[in-house]
Amino acid sequence: MGGPLRVLHVAVNMNRGGAETLVMNIYRNINRSNIQFDFLTCKPGDFDDEIKELGGKIHRIPYISDVGHFNYIQELRQFFTDNSHYKIIHSHLDKMSGIVLREAKKAGIPVRVSHSHNTRSEGGAAARTYKWLVGNFISTNATTFFACSNDAAKWLFNKKSNNTVILKNGIEYDKFIYSEAIRKQVRLELNLEDNDYVLGHVGRFNKQKNHPFLIDLFAEFIKLNKNAVLLLVGDGEERGPIEKKIRSLHLEKNVRFLGLRKDIEIILQGMDLFVFPSLHEGLPVSLIEAQGAGLPCIISDRISNEVDLGMNLIEYAPLEDMDMWIKKIQKAVSKKTPRIPEYDSLISSGYDIRDTAKKMESFYLSC
Numbered sequence: 001m002g003g004p005l006r007v008l009h010v011a012v013n014m015n016r017g018g019a020e021t022l023v024m025n026i027y028r029n030i031n032r033s034n035i036q037f038d039f040l041t042c043k044p045g046d047f048d049d050e051i052k053e054l055g056g057k058i059h060r061i062p063y064i065s066d067v068g069h070f071n072y073i074q075e076l077r078q079f080f081t082d083n084s085h086y087k088i089i090h091s092h093l094d095k096m097s098g099i100v101l102r103e104a105k106k107a108g109i110p111v112r113v114s115h116s117h118n119t120r121s122e123g124g125a126a127a128r129t130y131k132w133l134v135g136n137f138i139s140t141n142a143t144t145f146f147a148c149s150n151d152a153a154k155w156l157f158n159k160k161s162n163n164t165v166i167l168k169n170g171i172e173y174d175k176f177i178y179s180e181a182i183r184k185q186v187r188l189e190l191n192l193e194d195n196d197y198v199l200g201h202v203g204r205f206n207k208q209k210n211h212p213f214l215i216d217l218f219a220e221f222i223k224l225n226k227n228a229v230l231l232l233v234g235d236g237e238e239r240g241p242i243e244k245k246i247r248s249l250h251l252e253k254n255v256r257f258l259g260l261r262k263d264i265e266i267i268l269q270g271m272d273l274f275v276f277p278s279l280h281e282g283l284p285v286s287l288i289e290a291q292g293a294g295l296p297c298i299i300s301d302r303i304s305n306e307v308d309l310g311m312n313l314i315e316y317a318p319l320e321d322m323d324m325w326i327k328k329i330q331k332a333v334s335k336k337t338p339r340i341p342e343y344d345s346l347i348s349s350g351y352d353i354r355d356t357a358k359k360m361e362s363f364y365l366s367c
Contacts, residue, residue: 003036004032004033004034004035004036005034005035005036005087005088005364005365006035006036006037006038006057006085006086007035007036007037007038007086007088007089007090007364008038008039008040008083008086008088008089008090009023009037009038009039009040009090009091009092010039010040010041010089010090010091010092010093010097010100011023011039011040011041011045011092011093012041012042012043012063012093013041013042013043013044013045014039014041014045014046014047014048014051014058015045015046015047015260016046016047016234016260016261017204018117018169018282018284018285018286019092019115019117020045020047020092021285022117022148022169022170022285022356023037023092024047024050024051025170025171025172025285025353025356025357026170026353026356026357026360027051027054027056028054028172029172029353029354029356029357030357030360030361031361032054032055034361034365035361035364035365036055036056037051037054037056038056038057038058038059038086039051039056039057039058039059040059040060040061040079040100041058041059041060042060042061042062042063042066043060043063046260059079059083061075061076061079062075064096064099072099073099073103076099076100076103077103077106077107080103080104080106080107080109081107084107084108086109087109087110087111087367088109088110088111088113088364088367089101089104089109089111089112089113090113090115090146091112091113091114091115092115092117094116094117094118094121094131094135094156095121095131095132095134095135095138095156096131096134096135097114097115097135097138097142098114098134098135098136098137098138098141099134099137101114101137101138101141101142102137102141104141105141110143110367111143111144111367112141112142112143112144113142113143113144113145113146114138114142114144114145114146114156114157115146115147115167116145116146116147116148116152116153116155116156116157116164116282117147117148117152117282118152118155118156118280118281118282119149119151119152119155119280119281119282119304120155120208120279120280122206122207122208135156138156138157138160139157139158139159139160144165144363145157145160145161145163145164145165146164146165146166146167147161147164147165147166147167147282148166148167148168148169148282148283149166149282149283149304149306149307150166150304150306151282151304151306152282152283152304153166165363167356167359167360168349168350168351168355168356169283169284169285169288169351169356170288170350170351170352170353170354170355170356170357171285171288171289171292171351171352171353172353172354173292173343173346173347173351173352173353175265175292176265176268176289176292176293176294177292177293177341178269178293178294178339178340178341179269182266182269183269183270186266186267186269186270187270190231190256190258190270192229192270193227195227196227196228196229197225197227197228197229197272197273197333198228198229198230198231198270198271198272198273199218199221199228199229199230199231199271199272199273199274199275199329200230200231200232200233200267200268200270200271200273200274200275200295201214201230201231201232201233201234201274201275201276202233202234202264202267202268202274202286202289202290203233203234203276203278203284203286204234204235204236205234205235205236205237205238205239205242206236206237206238207238207279208278208279208280208281209234209238209277209278209279210277210278210279210300210319211232211238211242212242212245213277213319213322214230214275214277215230215242215245215246215249215251215255216322217275217277217322217325217326217329218230218251218254218255219249219251220322220326221326221329222251222254224326224330225333228254229254229255229256230251230254230255230256231256231258231267231270231271232255232256232257232258233258233259233260233261233264233267234259234260235259235260239257243257264286264289265289265292265293268289268290268293268295269293271293271295272295272296272332272333273295273296273297273298273329273332273333274287274290274295274296274297274298274299275297275298275299275325275329276290276297276298276299276300276303277299277300277319277325278299278300278302278303279300279302279319280302280303281300281302281303281304281307282304283304283306283307284303284307287299287303287307287314288307288309288346288351290313291309291311291313291314291341291346292341292343292346292351293339293341294311294313294338294339294340294341295313295339296313296315296332296335297313297314297315298315298316298317298325298328298329298332299314299315299316299317300316300317300318300319301316301317301318301319302319303316309345309346309349309351310345310349311341311342311345311346313341315328315332
């Protein structure tokens with residue numbers, strides 16, 4: 001046949017979420033003369049143009065919530081019938097991977113990867129029940145199990161978690177190296193004063209990321225520090241209610257919505273502290289990136305300790321105790337940690353994306 005091995009990745013869309021960012025980081029760093037990534041998605045995504053530029057193809061079918069269970073299965077069957085050349089499918093749909101991999105198995109695709117990026121399903125009770133049911137198909141239809149952390153492996157794969165490969169959410173850490181010049185530039189662009197103390201958060205506006213807690217926390221902190229500013233990077237269905245909450249607390253002048261950004265490595269330079277109160281996580285790429293930028297982080301104790309790269313930048317706090325969060329933020333304000341991260345720790349922990357890409361390349365080529 002000639003040409004590179006084409007691997008089919010499955011996602012709802014290729015937006016700037018953690019799982020999608022990891023896949024793109026691998027895609028940029030893998031040897032594309034040997035391996036090409038194609039994508040089966042249901043909706044347009046922020047990375048679509050870049051995927052095409054890198055040589056990838058984007059296939060689209062309707063999502064299950066738009067067409068229903070049986071029509072979605074029919075769409076999958078038709079897709080696999082029309083695209084029988086794929087030998088490797090790599091699904092990033094968490095429990096919904098069960099349906100996709102079952103149909104891939106029926107279609108004769110020999111290598112079927114289920115990749116866990118989380119520790120809990122989103123949605124209401126009915127949606128979570130449905131996802132639990134179809135998630136049971138994973139163990140009998142996947143040939144390979146990947147996860148970003150041990151907690152993510154246990155959640156999605158249960159008894160199969162012992163057979164899971166932990167694939168680190170690596171980053172191009174050299175892009176995040178702290179620069180005083182870049183810091184001044186980005187703070188100037190964002191109209192930040194030298195004496196502003198800038199808290200930051202990067203994440204989709206959804207229930208998991210716990211933005212209401214973050215806003216309540218900031219409302220308390222600003223009483224103690226009038227020069228505080230909160231930068232919110234991301235977008236999502238909960239953005240409207242959060243904007244309304246900010247207006248009700250009269251915080252509009254101190255909270256900046258930056259939307260979706262392609263220059264996270266630049267934005268992080270302008271922050272003084274990263275605050276991350278998620279209700280649950282697999283292993284968030286954004287926290288690896290923040291540590292890569294030498295940024296002190298105060299994070300929810302619901303997040304796996306695997307995210308701490310040993311760079312003395314992570315502090316945990318319980319969501320039940322906001323006073324503890326305030327105390328830790330105040331301590332960070334007074335401490336003013338020098339932004340000189342020890343990258344040896346990040347690299348030795350396995351979070352250099354070049355290592356991740358090599359592991360994925362070896363896996364795909366060995367199939």
